[in-house]
Amino acid sequence: MKNAETKKMREEIKKHLTEGIIPFWKGMRDDEFGGYYGFLDYDLNLDKKAEKGCILNSRIIWFFSNAYTLLKDESLLDEAKHGYDFLKDHCLDKEYGGIYWSLNYDGTPKDTTKHTYNQAFCIYALSSYYEASGDAEALELAKKLFTLIETTCMDEVGYLEAFTRDFKPESNEKLSENGVLADKTMNTLLHVFEAYTELYRVSGDEKVRRRLLWIMDVFAEKVYNPKLHRQEVFFDKHYNTILNLHSYGHDIETAWLIDRGCKVLDDPELTQKMYAI
Template sequence: MQDIKVFASDIRTHLTETIIPFWKGLRDETYGGYYGWLGYDLMLDKKAVKGCILNSRILWFFSNAYLLLGEKNLLEEADHAWQFLRDYCVDRENGGVYWSLTYDGKPEDLTKHTYNQAFAIYALSSYYDASGDEEALELAQGLYHLIETKCKDEYGYLEAFNVRFEPEDNDKLSENGVMAEKTMNTLLHVFEAYTELYRVTKAPEVGENIRFMLDIIKEKVYNPKLGRQEVFFNRTWNSLIDLYSYGHDIETAWLVDRGLDVLDDAAYKKRIRPITKEITKNIYDRAYIGHSLANEAENGVVDTTRVWWVQAEAVVGFLNGWQRNPEHSEYLEAAEDIWEYIKEYVVDHRENSEWFWAVSQDGKPFEKPIVEPWKCPYHNGRMCIEVIRRTQNVA
């Protein structure tokens, strides 16, 4: 186990010398926002669609990079992302955020997905914290009320809608041969978004909906017999498939712990913390193999692909596990070990690149895009920010 300050310093260098410059370089000065596609061959497509999730996550990233580092140029990047989201991503007629836009800012995929609305709230709340822009907070609050009135039933949060918020098939967040009416993934990111909104507003109704989601996680999503979360569900939270998503479980562990910190409700901490502790232990025991995290297991068959975001979430999740339970030094060792793996195999060391999408079990990169609507600085940038924040006051 290396000195934690060395670990954090190494990650700070990666953030400031690799991730931040790379994403700054994707800024579109002509049409706004950030370019939506960089192929594996490092060829930039300036006319690719611009995913609204991609641009929300970039807004979140630069806002938090500014809050951490205090450099004015980072706030300027966040301002650029905010202007694009405000002026193009929001449907001013029907409400909500589109799924994607053309390169020059015209609506391309009109789907209104709860997941997408949540990421806009997450980004806007952080941007408000960074900039003090009241219009951004008002938009975040408006999207919150939209989710609560149009994207929710008595059992929880629904998924996909057309442009007028009429329900449609959830093909964007369903995988593995099922069509899910509810997903652990969307629930987690609504929780994450509301946590950030509550952090900057302390609005009681937002806090109550965080409690509502914590109850769902405990009673419906978490499977105590298997010590894991289920992934895809029907409307009333019956699981549709035997799937164990290692990355989502370790991400859930630390995001829920953070949500509990922000909510600061002693009763919920007592109820939920045993679950996040168990999830962390089980991921360490079951998925941490070969200095990295495997992807998932369907019907007990492990997918050994090493996906970029899964590794990033594992670093934060294991660091969080150690901080909550310092007697488990193996978690800190795992976080540091996975970071070394990331540096060797997942970071793309070619000039003007960032991280590979995924590598095989033996470390060979998949020929997938470096940037596309799902590939952004949210997971790896957040990993850097979280590690730096969490180690600043460690002796």
């Protein structure tokens, strides 16, 4: 009975993926200016001249790359390449390096903020695209962004948040809330970890592995609150919490991503330590 239920569930999920989700995102493709359109209203009316978020386009590349890896449908790899070409030609800043926050509909820069969170999502997309396509250029770009984060987007304590186009630190309105401007956030740390996990999985780069181990320690020692059995969310530059806030959804997301990281790293001692949390 259990096997029959599992099979039925798998069939339903695959049908929803192939007949619902994939066609929806294929319909968001912009063949005139590149990438994927940035806005649909509640009634699915498309605004072809809406702002295009670079995070959105990174996530779409990740989606189509993984869908292709799973289903081996060449049309999905074509969608991933369409997104990759847009990312490479427009989202990446060829003068100062890094990825913009957003573009105008025609692929010109709109919000030139460089956010560590955004650089991480680009690494995530590039790693998956490399796995799907075998394009070594994508892996090289991911490694360059890894080096950028490690050399430019952190201090001696941890990862910083927001920067101007030429990487001068600026206030972190984009990932703060409740009137609190955080020097460091759990959310950025989490998505750097997520991106590095995928980069290490496809590259085996030892430098990336070492940073994953370091980030695990930060979660265990500075982000996780053992008294309240939750993560803290917003911090000053020394990782002191600055707001009494419980982000229930992020706790779930972190549990999933730490679990995945432990599997990729395959370190029994580390796994035992993190599973306790």
